[in-house]
Amino acid sequence: MxxxxxxxxxxxxxxxxxxxxxxxxxNINGVQTSTRYSNSNLNRIQxxxxxxxxxxxxxxxxxxxxxxxxxxxxxxxxxxxGPSQAEHALKLAKEEIMKQSDGNNKIEQTSILGINDDVIKEVGHALCEFANSDEIQKCAAYLRSQTAENFFEKRAGSVTDTYDEVHSSTSISQVQKDTAQTILRKALVESGEVTSAFAKTFFMGTMMLPEVSREATWAIYVWCRRTDEIVDAPRDNDDEMLSDLGMWEMRLENLWKYGEVEDVFDLCLLDVLVKYPTLxxxxxxxxxxxxxxxxxxxxxxxxxxxxxxxxxxxxxxxxxxxxxxxxxxxxxxxxxxxxxxxxxxxxxxxxxxxxxxxxxxxxxxxxxxxxxxxxxxxxxxxxxxxxxxxxxxxxxxxxxxxxxxxxxxxxxxxxxxxxxxxxxxxxxxxxxxxxxxxxxxxxxxxxxxxxxxxxxxxxxxxxxxxxxxxxxxxxxxxxxxxxxxxxxxxxxxxx
The missing domain is CATH 1.10.600.10 (Farnesyl Diphosphate Synthase)
Incomplete structure (x- = not known):
């Protein structure tokens, strides 16, 4: 329902x-795309x-x-x-994930959550194969570098510690920019393909929006689509679903708090947050x-x-x-x-x-x-x-x-x-x-x-x-x- x-x-x-x-x-120029904010604006964002x-x-x-x-x-x-049975079950699933990850709120994943065989079949080709983990993290570091200082928090042992040297650079090379933007562009194209495959009428409508907001709606749609796939995918029991959903929610928290990503579609949502920091x-x-x-x-x-x-x-x-x-x-x-x-x-x-x-x-x-x-x-x-x-x-x-x-x-x-x-x-x-x-x-x-x-x-x-x-x-x-x-x-x- x-x-x-x-x-x-x-x-x-x-x-x-x-x-x-x-x-x-x-009014294409009417969309706010600035990624640098004054202290007063940053306070309001927070x-x-x-x-x-x-x-x-x-x-x-x-x-x-x-x-x-x-x-x-x-x-x-x-x-x-609320004290619902479902929310309590999700909380327990997240606690178990924390135990497995030694309390660092992060565990390794061997598959792309919410992108199952049915999704790939509907799109017509494999997804997320154009960038490896290192390239994804470098692109994420580039996106984080476009935010106001201290927009994202830092934590010891985070993947951002390894890749955010680009953030502290006085100047980012054009090669770094071009590589990151190429990866992001391909990610946005695939998010549009997922949107088109599952929501053809909606996809046609988004083509009338300015480019920035159009791509942002694709990114949001794909996140919602993946969430729905995680919940509705056929399984033997609810435990696996709750574990995946708990991991999914923790990933969401890590993206908002630390700017961390796991896959190319996460890059799209990070890009939305960078462009629309009040989200x-x-x-x-x-x-x-x-x-x-x-x-x-x-x-x-x-x-x-x-x-x-x-x-x-x-x-x-x-x-x-x-x-x-x-x-x-x-x-x-x-x-x-x-x-x-x-x-x-x-x-x-x-x-x-x-x-x-x-x-x-x-x-x-x-x-x-x-x-x-x-x-x-x-x-x-x-x-x-x-x-x-x-x-x-x-x-x-x-x-x-x-x-x-x-x-x-x-x-x-x-x-x-x-x-x-x-x-x-x-x-x-x-x-x-x-x-x-x-x-x-x-x-x-x-x-x-x-x-x-x-x-x-x-x-x-x-x-x-x-x-x-x-x-x-x-x-x-x-x-x-x-x-x-x-x-x-x-x-x-x-x-």
Whole structure:
């Protein structure tokens, strides 16, 4: 049931791939690519990165986490760690890895995590074979040299100690630069190939983005793809999956903290962090937790309250908004902190829409119920009714309530469109309008999501674009389209 990265990101770009340039030309120079920062900027970077969790999964910054209050401001769940069986199992797996590595948080790997035979078959050729370990580490050292001083921490015995002599050089030779850039270029090409193989529509959409942000979205996509492959790969038991996932999370922590990499695709993600230094680690860590919530036996079988479901929505979908926010960029006068709430709201809106659309499929095909038990009890709807696919007045009333809640999150998300850089607004607004249209389809289908799947066709999506474009223009804030509400500011109540 979790929304895939493809599903989320495809709606951010799919509709723009053929007609976006008819309405707005991408501002390639509008993307922040500078890699040197003043002390004041570095301080802000450190604040934004400080929400990272440690290897034990402990909460670091409680000021950015909490519960959502209906009708109030959206508070995300980042840094929250529940006492779930899955998270405890992951913690134990990481502790075992630490024992095997003598406590240095690093062990040797003989395979490329998340790049299995199925991935290679889908791409059509072997991956990651154009650079050896030494070349990969030299390229990583070059990338680290492009950051502000002390951006990455140092630790004794780290691989960075061996290769970061390039960082302290007064001048890096052109040969060093050319070699590193060649390796990185090949890595980015392969990340694009993986993206294209698994998400053709999304890949086409990314081609309309400026080169820097396009390659960054490929790198983020490949990381999410690999995470999904680690969790879903067929295995005899969950122990191997948890061990791989524990190693994967520790690698992520080492990349953010020390700038360490293991393979060429790690280089791509390191390149994203270098180019977008405000990118936080927390959404990546939390996405791992979200995927664990869907693992049978150790995950979450049933959501008792909406707060519980909201945590799931944040982890599997809201996190993607946070990953992409630095890449999409902010408009003058806004920053990632104030733009964060609308980005989270959009992810929650998307995932709630998925939940409502797929009630019947989840119950019949997967034996899963994602609707909060407290909401079902409130309207007199039972699990048995969902499994038997019986639509009655109670079910219809519950769906009306759930749709109203989802639309509230879409309204909250609308506030964030004008906070984005100009070249990112139309893809995001189009995604909001197109995915929100699924709720309209549910209503047109008599609120039956047990036997009928709400679907928005490609031509209908295309027809939405002129209206989406208008909604990205300043005039729409004073003269909204018929039926549209005036967009409130973040300081105003959303409803």
């Amino acid at each position: 979790r929304i895939s990265f493809v599903a989320f990101m495809a709606y951010l770009t799919i509709i723009s791939s053929s007609v976006v340039d008819a309405f707005v030309a991408p 604040i934004l990165r400080s929400t990272a969790t440690d290897s034990e999964g402990n909460k670091i910054d409680s000021s950015t986490s909490g519960k959502v209050l209906e009708g109030g401001k959206v508070i995300d769940f980042e840094s929250m760690r 936080p680690i927390t959404p990546f860590v939390d996405m791992i937790r979200g995927m664990l919530m869907d693992v049978p036996e150790i995950g979450i079988d049933r959501y008792e309250s909406f707060d519980d479901l909201h945590l799931y929505c944040y982890r599997v979908a809201g996190t993607v908004g946070l990953m992409c926010l630095p890449v999409f960029g902010c408009a003058p006068g806004y920053d990632e902190i104030i733009s964060k709430e609308p980005a989270l709201s959009l992810g929650v809106a998307f995932q709630l829409t998925n939940v409502l659309r797929d009630v019947g499929e989840d119950a019949k095909d997967r034996g899963r119920v994602y609707l909060p038990r407290e909401d079902m009890d409130r309207f007199g709807v039972t699990d048995e009714q969902l499994f038997e696919q019986r639509v009655d007045e109670n079910y219809i009333n519950m769906m009306k309530f759930q749709i109203a809640r989802a639309k509230m999150y879409y309204e909250r998300a609308r506030r964030g469109v004008f906070m984005l850089a100009e070249e990112s607004r139309l893809p995001v607004q189009s995604s909001l309008d197109a995915y929100g249209k699924i709720l309209d389809k549910i209503e047109e289908n008599g609120y039956d999501t047990l036997t009928t799947r709400a679907y928005v066709g490609k031509m209908e999506k295309m027809s939405i674009i002129p209206f989406s474009w208008y909604r990205t223009q300043d005039i729409s804030r004073t003269i909204p389209l018929p039926g549209d509400k005036t967009i409130p500011t973040l300081e105003e109540p959303s409803l």
